[in-house]
Amino acid sequence: MKNQNKNIYRALLILSFIGLNLLLVSAISSILSYLNTGADKSTMLNLALGAEPVYKPQLVWKDSINPSRPIEKPTKMRVAQDYLNAWYVREVALATGETKGIADYYTANAREKISRILTENKAVQTRVESTSLNHELHLEFYSADGQLISFTDQNVLEVQRVFSEDQLMLQTRDTSDYRVIMLLEDGFWRIRQLVRIPKRSVKDSVVTIPQTKFPKWIKGVNYYPQENAWDTFGASFNTETLAADFKKINALLLNTIRIFIGYEDFGAADVTEDKVNKLRVLLDLAQEHNLKVIITLFDFYGDYSVLDMPNTFNHAATIINTFKAHPALLAWDIKNEPDLDYKNRGEDLVNFWLKNQLDHIKSLDPETPVTIGWSTPEAAVTLAEKLDLVSFHYYRDFGNFETAYTTLKEATNKPLMLQEFGLSTYRGIWNPFGASEQKQAEYYNTFLIDLKQKNLHFAIWTLYDYTEVPTSVVGRLPWRKAPQKHFGILKENTSDKKAAQVFKESL
Structure with missing residues (x-):
């Protein structure tokens, strides 16, 4: 009995230690997430x-x-x-x-x-x-x-x-x-x-860019290099890697990439020449490979304060004035999933910032389409009248897609884009019953048939599986981090998953 009690106490201590560590990890992750949204x-x-x-x-x-x-x-x-x-x-x-x-x-x-x-x-x-x-x-x-x-x-x-x-x-x-x-x-x-x-x-501007500015069907992929997830323009920036990846995207019969410009990474108000040069190289290579580019601005920016607007305006002006005439440029994406910042920063403030950025960017470049990458189809009705392309993300079951799409389409006459969607093939300790490669292939096959019928522009998430995902993206919790590493249609060793063949055959 004594040994049994010892074992029980030991098990309780171990479980308490594990629980305490999980709580600490969760708290640290929440703090980092809040800090990442910016300071007032x-x-x-x-x-x-x-x-x-x-x-x-x-x-x-x-x-x-x-x-x-x-x-x-x-x-x-x-x-x-x-x-x-x-x-x-x-x-x-x-x-x-x-x-x-x-x-x-x-x-x-x-x-x-x-x-x-x-x-x-x-x-x-x-x-x-x-x-x-x-x-x-x-x-x-x-x-x-x-x-x-x-x-x-x-x-x-x-x-x-x-x-x-x-x-x-x-x-x-x-x-x-x-x-x-x-x-x-x-x-x-x-x-x-x-x-x-x-x-x-100053009256709000009304955008009237014709749909002829877009390819007949945007078939895209959200892109990071395989070894540099969420850090495309970092120290490991490599033209040979980009060229090789763009050939793979060509082989998948896709015609567009969506990339991300980190606000702080590019120098905040004072955009650095090194980053500008790297972005120019990427756009030139995309042009060589007949790929169009959607540039998502202000990635990892979360301040939105009125007092910080001059800095963000300077940042946007440098990038837009430098690249607005580049032949590979397809659209400016003002911000990725800004509606997720409503809770911490307030819906009125976020939308006020977006309106001002839209008008500013349109004044600098009235010829290039502008969009916003909303996290859901329900959020995408926001500011739709000011956009040239209404973009939304969708990670829910396909069975509910038709209703969400139809509701959005009835709410605006602007062209729509399914800007992010995908299915992780992670199957491990944190999700032992996750999707297989076969399930992912079936998922994409079902979606592509529907998207082709609707002629709905799209960009998948994402090209590659990744060995590392930055903590700043999803926090430290392993059950959130692990699935994010396996959304690609190419494996960590760059070989095809079964879904890659679906694209080669369906497009």
Whole structure:
């Protein structure tokens, strides 16, 4: 009996230890997932504004000729940076009620005005999330002693979200001009006067790109290199690997790849030249292999805050202006599964960010179709009127697909794309009754027959099985990670699964 009790205690201790570890892994995974969604810039008050700028709207000096005294290039740069810093600290103040940094970038008289606004907002429990997206400076006067400067800031595009008692009351986009006077005090250019001259509200754009911009049937695959899952443009970027993979995609009779641009990976607001060059190489190789490319932007971005919009606008502008004329480019995909961020960031905020990005990208490149990769067909009705291609993902049973597809099709007249679908062939300790290769082949065969009848654009998930899946994608839980490694129609050794033959025979 004594030994039996010992064994029971030992078993209970082992089970408790395993359970505790599983809870810890789950907690860490949840924390990492939340951190990955991004930080709210409005809470980041302890910023070294004089060092590396965090607020980066577009700013250009359109006119800097001064009859009194020529303005030196270093002075122009310093005035511009202090001016943007002044905008930033004021926007943080309006969003939080805090005045940190205001004294550095506003004179005493200007500070009094800001203080009155904050007091009034506090009294009526109002706060404003706002930002400026571009500044166009026209010099009016620069004093002979170099202590005073006056200029107009024209066509400033601003976005705002106004809250009353934490309830969203208003969302706006408009353009204004500003008359600005700044004084040089204690080494800072401080705003003495900032007078707003309203111009107009910016109306939402309506997209009208014809369906002739698309191939007759987009037959695609979501693509990462086999050895670099979720890291296409990393240190192991290799042109020979890309060329070999594109030949395999050709052999599968597919004509399109969907790729992903990580926001931080590409340098956030300041897109790095190295990443741009790698993306150019990929597009050139795709063109050589007669493949079209859907570029998904802002991968792993999850902030969405109004104050961070200038940075995301700069990021998008660099990529879009560089590649909008590339012959391999098929479409811009604004964001992958943004509806999954509704819970943590709020549906209104996410959709407001998407609307502004859509209008921004359309203004830069009105010729290339734009889409959003919604996680479900039900979510894909969102913003459909502004999109050229309505894309959705589907990982449920085929038996329910017809109803979901028909409901979406009745809700919009835009072309549709099944942008992600697939079946994992993982069968192991975490899912011993998972799908076999034969089951995966049958799954794709059933879907392809239906997609061909509907002429529904599609992209499968994914080309390869992977040996590693980054924790940032699905967390650390092994029962979530393991299936994600086996969605490919090519094995880890790059040989065909049975499903690959289905594509070669059915397309």
